[in-house]
Amino acid sequence: MSKTWSGGCQCGAVRYELLERPTGAHICHCRMCQKAFGSFFAPLVGLPRAKFRVTRGEMSNFHSSADVQRGFCKACGTPLTFDDLTEDRISVSIGSLDEHSAFMPENQYGLESREPWFNEITKIPAYDSGEGAEGVTAYAARLPGFAATNRQHPDHDTKDWPPKR
Numbered sequence: 001m002s003k004t005w006s007g008g009c010q011c012g013a014v015r016y017e018l019l020e021r022p023t024g025a026h027i028c029h030c031r032m033c034q035k036a037f038g039s040f041f042a043p044l045v046g047l048p049r050a051k052f053r054v055t056r057g058e059m060s061n062f063h064s065s066a067d068v069q070r071g072f073c074k075a076c077g078t079p080l081t082f083d084d085l086t087e088d089r090i091s092v093s094i095g096s097l098d099e100h101s102a103f104m105p106e107n108q109y110g111l112e113s114r115e116p117w118f119n120e121i122t123k124i125p126a127y128d129s130g131e132g133a134e135g136v137t138a139y140a141a142r143l144p145g146f147a148a149t150n151r152q153h154p155d156h157d158t159k160d161w162p163p164k165r
Ligand SMILES: [Zn+2]
Pocket: 009, 010, 011, 012, 013, 014, 073, 074, 075, 076, 077, 078
């Protein structure tokens, strides 16, 4: 059996499967992708549409233009796909893939909208969760509570979701 690649939304209502390794990982800085992802850019990787299938729930779609629909989970809002209907390819959001770290972007698009400070972003101070410039923060005390009540779907397929208690 050949390897499949799985992914889905934060709440787990929508899960999908890729029947081959997607290619062409990129980030798109265009203003439409920024808005659709609520972020500085959209991280995407694509494959033939016939190799993509939803395995749990149903994706909702927003036609951001006549030819393009953007798939998302209507229960939690996670952006899942970019689908140019004039092509036989579909792209998935890299962050929604279970093995997201396997897809380093190879190109950047939408350069005209790239945030002017984008190339500086790796130089700003960086901390683990619960740490800040002053050291460990009050937020750290809340981390066990967040972990204990975490409703995010794990990075693998599950038989039942939400888990049966
Ligand atoms: Zn969801």
